Amino acid sequence: MPIINSVITQGGVTPTGTLNITSNGTRDVTNYAEVDVAVPTTAPESYIGLSQSDGNLINDRTSSFTVNLTGVTTINGNSPVFMNAFRNNSSITGEIDCSSITSINSTVVFKNAFYFATGITKVDFSGLTTVTGADCFNSAFRYMTNCLSLDFSNLTTINGNYCFCYLCYNTEPQRYPVALKTVDFSSLTSITGDNCFLYAFSGAHNLETLNFSSLSTISGSNIFDHAFVGTKITSFFMPSLTSISSQRAFQECFSGNTNLTSVDFSGLTSITGSNAFEQAFVRCTNLTNVNVKSLETISNYSGIGAYIFGYCSSLTTFKFESLQTVGKGSFFAMFYQSGLQNLYFYALNPSSFGSYTNQFNFMLGGVSGCTVHFPMAIQSTIGSWSDVTNGFGGTNTTVLFDIVTSLTGADSNTYTRKQKESTSTATAWTYNSALYYTSGTTEPAVGDTIYSDAACTTAVTTISSIA
Amino acid sequence: MKERHSYQGVLNGVSGIWCDTKPEDLEVTKVNTFYTPDEGKVFKKGDEYFDCVVITEGVDIADYEEVEDDRPQPGDELPQEPAPEVAE
Numbered sequence: 001m002p003i004i005n006s007v008i009t010q011g012g013v014t015p016t017g018t019l020n021i022t023s024n025g026t027r028d029v030t031n032y033a034e035v036d037v038a039v040p041t042t043a044p045e046s047y048i049g050l051s052q053s054d055g056n057l058i059n060d061r062t063s064s065f066t067v068n069l070t071g072v073t074t075i076n077g078n079s080p081v082f083m084n085a086f087r088n089n090s091s092i093t094g095e096i097d098c099s100s101i102t103s104i105n106s107t108v109v110f111k112n113a114f115y116f117a118t119g120i121t122k123v124d125f126s127g128l129t130t131v132t133g134a135d136c137f138n139s140a141f142r143y144m145t146n147c148l149s150l151d152f153s154n155l156t157t158i159n160g161n162y163c164f165c166y167l168c169y170n171t172e173p174q175r176y177p178v179a180l181k182t183v184d185f186s187s188l189t190s191i192t193g194d195n196c197f198l199y200a201f202s203g204a205h206n207l208e209t210l211n212f213s214s215l216s217t218i219s220g221s222n223i224f225d226h227a228f229v230g231t232k233i234t235s236f237f238m239p240s241l242t243s244i245s246s247q248r249a250f251q252e253c254f255s256g257n258t259n260l261t262s263v264d265f266s267g268l269t270s271i272t273g274s275n276a277f278e279q280a281f282v283r284c285t286n287l288t289n290v291n292v293k294s295l296e297t298i299s300n301y302s303g304i305g306a307y308i309f310g311y312c313s314s315l316t317t318f319k320f321e322s323l324q325t326v327g328k329g330s331f332f333a334m335f336y337q338s339g340l341q342n343l344y345f346y347a348l349n350p351s352s353f354g355s356y357t358n359q360f361n362f363m364l365g366g367v368s369g370c371t372v373h374f375p376m377a378i379q380s381t382i383g384s385w386s387d388v389t390n391g392f393g394g395t396n397t398t399v400l401f402d403i404v405t406s407l408t409g410a411d412s413n414t415y416t417r418k419q420k421e422s423t424s425t426a427t428a429w430t431y432n433s434a435l436y437y438t439s440g441t442t443e444p445a446v447g448d449t450i451y452s453d454a455a456c457t458t459a460v461t462t463i464s465s466i467a
Numbered sequence: 468m469k470e471r472h473s474y475q476g477v478l479n480g481v482s483g484i485w486c487d488t489k490p491e492d493l494e495v496t497k498v499n500t501f502y503t504p505d506e507g508k509v510f511k512k513g514d515e516y517f518d519c520v521v522i523t524e525g526v527d528i529a530d531y532e533e534v535e536d537d538r539p540q541p542g543d544e545l546p547q548e549p550a551p552e553v554a555e
Binding site: 361362365376379383386387388389390391393394395396397398399400401402 | 471473475481482483484485486487488499501503518519521523
């Protein structure tokens, strides 16, 4: 039984008849209106119908064709079914509808499939929910000069090494300007596989919108290594991602990207992958806002990567609202030569560090005039560490132990700081699982009022002491 | 190399450490001395490299050699997968 049926409709000359491709041979469909492709269901018998040649599914390069894979629902086995199928073929125009495909469980299925297919304007994989298999979409959409969008909006799971690597990678954007503006992975929750998005969008110089908003789990090395270099993305958000244990997961992912202004990892709680963010945002000179408000743990014996925000000259303020556990060399050269002027560690405590292992070594190398704010309670713990007393490698560094982490009210209750719940006009505290607020974002003082609402309209008590 | 200082103390009721410059009203409780290498250089002791040497009990700057810094720098190309051939 065939599990793949593709329909190819020729424009221009009026075609007649149906050609059934079930074995090796020519794939010239010039005079056929439809092509049914039968693929054996049992591995290892491999079907070569649409693959292996260089776009020769359609030999006529002078007419205009549209291609629909509307009969295909599931691809199984280890067949390179569409590998190279439309490669270098400019006679295929318009949108490619692959929306009927719901699952792929095979390797290299679409490898190089649409590579340099310059007439295609959109590729729709909106019905696809799972992809399992190495190299499935490796280099699939490279150099598609007129393709504006890729739709993977219902894809939830990817499992395979190199699965989407080099997806739209463009090594020569001036020679091959590509139109791609939007890529939708908005339902994607899980990625498993080494190098899965390696260089995937690097050089896609018009790419503005990229949606990974549901991604919560990643596993494998170098997953987004160099993935977004040279794009036009201004805001990058992965708010659902909770932990990163993969080595080099985001290595140089935005390296040198001067369009990037904000980054949102607001759901991220731990980074434990070796060199996970090595030079991730180095030389992103317009980056101003980074949200890691839930981040509690940074720890790896080899560090999580150096120069993460190196040379980010517009990055002037950085806040670790929740960071409580810090491992060896966690911050090595993190802000090297950046424009950082204020750095806050709201949640560190005397138990945050274990033994002293140069946790802050060279954190501010090449930075001048930065003020680093710590909780009062950790002065006796870190105040004599050499990487602190030398100003973290910067010049004219000021280290202040000025952050209040708990309050005692006139009601005798103890309120604990909850910085990540703070707003732009009020500082959040918690007592007995409820949130309370003090007005403003400067440190509170004895006598200030504690409110029960973020608008600071309903007073509860006043501060009798701070710590 | 350059000899530098940081000043621990209290200023306007806030405890802290001020590097390189001592505020006029700072109540100093401790002065630290440390050394940083010249541009493009690094301190070396044995097989270990140091971007800074803080003088504490038992630490002598004479035990450190100032050498050229040939460690990888940000922006240096890291090993990467070979790119597929470019379309023609």
